[in-house]
Amino acid sequence: MKKVPIYDSFTEGVKDGIQTVFNIFPALLGLLVAVGALRASGALGILSNLISPLTTAIGFPSEAVPLTFMRLVSSAASRGLLLDLFAEYGPDSYLGRLVSVMMSSTETVFYTMSIYFMSVKITKTRSTLPGALITNLAGIIASVLVVNWLWG
Amino acid sequence: MLNYIWGAMILTAIVVASFNGRTADVAIAVIDSSKEAVTVALTMLGVVGMWSGLMKIAERAGALDKFSNGLKPVIKFLFPGLSSDGPAAKYISTNMAANILGLGWAATPSGLRAMQELQKINKNKDTASNHMCTFLIINMSSLQLITITIIADRALHGSLNPQEIIFPGLIATGFSTIVAVVFVKLFCRSRKSNKVSP
Numbered sequence: 001m002k003k004v005p006i007y008d009s010f011t012e013g014v015k016d017g018i019q020t021v022f023n024i025f026p027a028l029l030g031l032l033v034a035v036g037a038l039r040a041s042g043a044l045g046i047l048s049n050l051i052s053p054l055t056t057a058i059g060f061p062s063e064a065v066p067l068t069f070m071r072l073v074s075s076a077a078s079r080g081l082l083l084d085l086f087a088e089y090g091p092d093s094y095l096g097r098l099v100s101v102m103m104s105s106t107e108t109v110f111y112t113m114s115i116y117f118m119s120v121k122i123t124k125t126r127s128t129l130p131g132a133l134i135t136n137l138a139g140i141i142a143s144v145l146v147v148n149w150l151w152g
Numbered sequence: 153m154l155n156y157i158w159g160a161m162i163l164t165a166i167v168v169a170s171f172n173g174r175t176a177d178v179a180i181a182v183i184d185s186s187k188e189a190v191t192v193a194l195t196m197l198g199v200v201g202m203w204s205g206l207m208k209i210a211e212r213a214g215a216l217d218k219f220s221n222g223l224k225p226v227i228k229f230l231f232p233g234l235s236s237d238g239p240a241a242k243y244i245s246t247n248m249a250a251n252i253l254g255l256g257w258a259a260t261p262s263g264l265r266a267m268q269e270l271q272k273i274n275k276n277k278d279t280a281s282n283h284m285c286t287f288l289i290i291n292m293s294s295l296q297l298i299t300i301t302i303i304a305d306r307a308l309h310g311s312l313n314p315q316e317i318i319f320p321g322l323i324a325t326g327f328s329t330i331v332a333v334v335f336v337k338l339f340c341r342s343r344k345s346n347k348v349s350p
Contacts, residue, residue, distance in 0.1 A: 004212040013208025017201040020264050021193055029189040034158055036185030037165035040177040046168060076192070083305060091311035100306060100317040104299035105324030107292040114154050116288055117280065119264050120271040124279040125154070127339045131289035134335055139294055139328030146320040 020119065027118035031111055035074050044069060060144060063089070064099050068140060071102070072109045072133075079103075098147045105139035107132070196257075204261040207246070220245035230290065230336065231283050240269035244287055254296040263291060285340040293332030294325050 038044060044066050052062035063085065071078040082099055089095045109132040117125060169178040210216055220227065223245040224236050234241055243266035250259035266287060274281040280288075298318055306314035 004209060006209050009208045009212045010205035013205035013211075014201040016208070016265075017204025017261055018197055020204070020261060021196045021200055024264070025189070025193050028193060029186060030158060032185040032189045032192070033182050034161040034165070036181040036188070037169075037178050038161055040181030041165040041169035041174055042172045043164050043168040076188075079301070079305070082302070083309070086305065086309040091306040091309045091314070096306075096311075097317060097320075100302050101320045101324055103302050104296070104317065104321035105294050105328055107294045109292050110154075110157065112292050113288065114158075115260075116263060116267050116291075117154065120267045122271070122278060122280050122284065123155070124276075126280045126285055127335075128280055128285045128288050131285065131332065131335045131339060132292040135289060135293040135328050135332040138331035139324050142324035142327035143320070146323045150320055 023119050024115045027114040031114055032074065035070075035077055039077065059148075061095055061098065063095055064102070067099055068102070068106075071106050072136065074111055075108045078108070094147070094151060097151055098143060101143040101147055102140055105143055106136045109133065109136060196260075199257045200261055203255075203258040207258075207261055211242075216242045216246055219249055223248060230286055230333070234283055238269070240266055240273070240283070243269055247287075247291065248295060251291065251295040252297055254298055254300055256296075259291075282340045282342060286336040289332050289336050289340070290329070293329045295329060296325065297322060 047069065048062065048065040052065060055062055055065055067078055067081040067085065070081055082103055085099055086096055091097070091100065109129070113125065113128060113132065117123075117128075165178055166175075169175045207216075220236070220242045224241075226248070227234065227236050227241050227245060231241070231244070243262045246262040247259050247266055250256075250262060267284065270281060270283050270287065271277065274284070299321060302317065302321075303314045306317070
């Protein structure tokens with residue numbers, strides 16, 4: 001370890017950090033507005049209803065579908081839905097356990113992508129989105145399998 | 153890509169809302185979300201600022217070098233051609249370490265710095281490089297070992313054993329990370345246009 005001027009370094013780092021937040025604010029605002037509009041329009045509910053026959057066919061509870069979508073977009077909004085499910089079904093129910101495991105093995109793909117790419121002005125994202133979606137799908141499938149195995 | 157996704161989200165919201173008669177709700181939601189963005193950004197100013205400050209100290213003191221030394225084999229495997237002593241490797245290692253430990257807010261500053269460093273060595277400035285694809289896909293595969301927030305939320309709602317999800321969570325996270333590694337090894341490879349700049 002070297003000797004460093006810690007306070008000067010700290011304040012300099014904070015300056016960088018603040019700059020970063022300013023740089024990502026447009027992406028943050030854009031995304032939160034789009035999510036807010038989608039939620040308020042009722043589109044999420046319709047989407048869940050549309051694909052629920054498919055998900056029930058493979059044994060995935062339809063109550064968890066909106067959360068699965070929201071998880072990709074916003075961690076604050078998905079946490080809201082998670083708490084709703086905990087309140088309604090209890091954290092120790094099958095559904096409560098499943099969504100807990102699912103939340104811990106998935107990420108906010110759209111949020112992360114837009115903020116990270118926005119900060120360096122990348123518009124062509126190549127295989128990043130399909131890769132992230134496949135990875136998150138793997139996390140969801142693994143969650144269902146392991147919860148079924150432990151508590152099913 | 154994000155242009156289409158964002159456009160689709162907004163368009164869907166407007167179309168669905170006009171059929172549902174919920175246009176007023178959407179208008180309110182848009183205003184509320186804008187306010188929420190400011191609240192989130194203000195919180196971020198504090199927390200990201202604080203972590204960036206601490207990270208700067210760690211960087212100057214050489215602690216980041218220690219991190220990246222430990223993760224060198226991983227970096228070499230995932231990012232072939234990237235200098236494992238360079239600043240990009242350093243920030244990627246820090247970001248991974250913070251993600252593994254579940255320090256989400258601490259991970260963001262190093263992640264963004266990693267992107268900036270990767271952009272410096274990127275040949276096509278509007279196109280994601282192989283390293284960027286790899287970094288982001290691994291990052292978004294969920295690396296964190298223990299999700300404290302979910303355990304806390306479970307406890308809050310009266311779970312008898314809030315931490316019982318740690319083990320299944322580890323398995324699911326491990327699986328998604330394995331899938332991410334396989335994916336980047338298969339698809340985040342050089343195409344003709346990117347061959348020169350890895």
